Amino acid sequence: MKIPGTELLRSEAFTKKIVENINKVIKSFNRSCRIMHVCGTHEHTISKYGLRSLLPKNIEILSGPGCPVCVCPAADIDKAVELGKRKDTIITTFGDMIRVPATNISLAELKAKGADVRIVYGPHDAVKIAKENPQKEVIFFAIGFETTVPLIGYEIQNGPPSNFSVICAHKLIPAALELLISQSQLNIDGFISPGHVATIIGLQPFYIFSDAYKVPNVITGFEPNDVLLAILMLLNQKKESKFETLNEYSRVVKPEGNKKAQGIINDVFESVSSPWRGIGRILDGGLAIKKKYEEYDADKKFDVQLPKSQDIPPGCSCHLVMVGKLYPYECKLFREKCTPLNPIGPCMVSMEGTCSIYYKYYKE
């Protein structure tokens, strides 16, 4: 499927035009600007295409807590590891989750020691594994934001086999954004908001930031010129002292979102206060499986005794990196003791993790 105009989204000529305009606008108000995105995929686009190298020095692009594997608390990984140690289990999860360090060992280390840990591309594959292995307990370690939730909800609604269950570690984005805004010392001039989250939940949950907190907000796509356009749209609001939630990603995001997906989420899950790694407990920051589907809830199904978990190891600054208070290279461990081969904190693991992305793309 070809969407008209998409060829412009990676066009260098169009990039030049946008950057020219960004330069014009920023000159007109003669001060620096701090813009935050909250999505690992946005950081990936920004870094992969070298967008920071195109922007004027006085525009700072900060990374928020947008990497789902980074914000997953160690206790949840510990739980998956404990269950994986049992002889009769198969742990399934998304690719970059398996390397995240937890309190003791990661799922990758558990796999190397002989446990059955499998990378799947989606929950449907995990259900398939459960059907093929009726003698085993197949546990799907479910992480991610609003984007991955409906897929898991759909599987649960459709009655997977009784040997299938879910560790539900889903997080919700709007609650995290609200927490960030309330930390006033961050001085955010605008948010680049995740287009795929808005595809599901629609624009409405984002209005609170522009309306109540007076922070401009642009729902943004994931091509390089999407991100640059969003920056221009934020700067224009700043210039005109407007506070709006605008939709740059209108080729995909409908204002009301995806009603069907919302229906699945509301049927299967309920929002709960939830711990975010390095940030702390956030009110309505996560999801739990509703009572009517509790037979698929690994928390209810298995009794797991966990020792006290450790989210942020001594010396690690991931909790500051995640809320944009520190750049990765300002952490004492970065590149010295903490590398993607030997990650100490969660942000160094996933290719959506801010530290890992900085390690890969920035060498200064």
Next chain:
Amino acid sequence: MSMKKVSSSVIRLAHGAGGVLQGELINFITQNITYKNVNKGIGVEELDDGATIPLEDYDQEIVVTADGHTVHPLFFPGGNLGILSICGTVNDLIMMGAEPLAITSVIIIEEGFPFDSLEKIVNSFNYTAREANIAIIAGDTKVMPRGSLDKIIMATTGIGLKDKHIRVLDNNLQKGDKIIVTGSIGDHGAALIGSREGLNISSDLKSDVGSLLEIYNILKEHIQNNHIHAMKDPTRGGIAGALNDWANKSNVSIIIEEQKVPIKKQVNAICDMLGLDTYTMACEGKALLSVSPDKAEEILNKIKSTKIGEDAEIIGEVDSENPKKVLLKTLVGGTRFIDMPLGEPIPRIC
């Protein structure tokens, strides 16, 4: 004899994926070898595609390569283990500037492996060897009890010959050199990932597995005259691994222009969808060349005149600033680094 400590207590899959971890593993294995070369030829410490044994009183030297071959699935779109084994060996010899002469093969088979699959693999092996004009001169076979290995693996030794004065080496890149790639990158890696069970991406993408003999033959004169300073087939680790290896060993920087890098639409689509880095996807029938700038166009045109090289492009050049780094001018004009891949490519979430 104490072994240098490595960063994990067991071998992980990523130790075999052509990245930094693989370097660590190779170092772990080779660090205590005492006798590393013959007649001051290229030996194991160079970690090049192969080794050389200079013959006293002759102008030529023997080139030797070693290669283990495993692939999952054994039969993939565009090839199989047998084809891969011959092409990998022939290409390693060519990447040293050598004429491929002969090959030995070791086949280790798991109990229970079907004869008709073996027949297909061996037939392909023999046919591809004949196509590449390389003799199969010795071999060995072992059968292992069920469960002690996954189906079948092959190991080959390649033997070739080259003139002593030819220097086609990883540490021989020179400032101003142009970097040529002989065709689209990532076809093999993306085709395999696309065909793996559970993903079911339907596409007509095939692995590019093939020998580079045609390109070697047409470039012989330039190899003889040392217009070509280095050649490398970007297998595991893709061009990201190969270019970083060059930059490190030659103490130079390499600047690549993203616009110029030939990539098939299907490869881009699979990588975009799974969040994989195209530059780390393996090729099995492509070469990178670092060549004198004044000969670059001529060499490019010759490569383009071959059947396997019609998509060849000059994709970048060698510089001396920022030594040991590989930089990318991105599609939209930004600049970033291309890093050494760290391990096996893992699809990400969203």
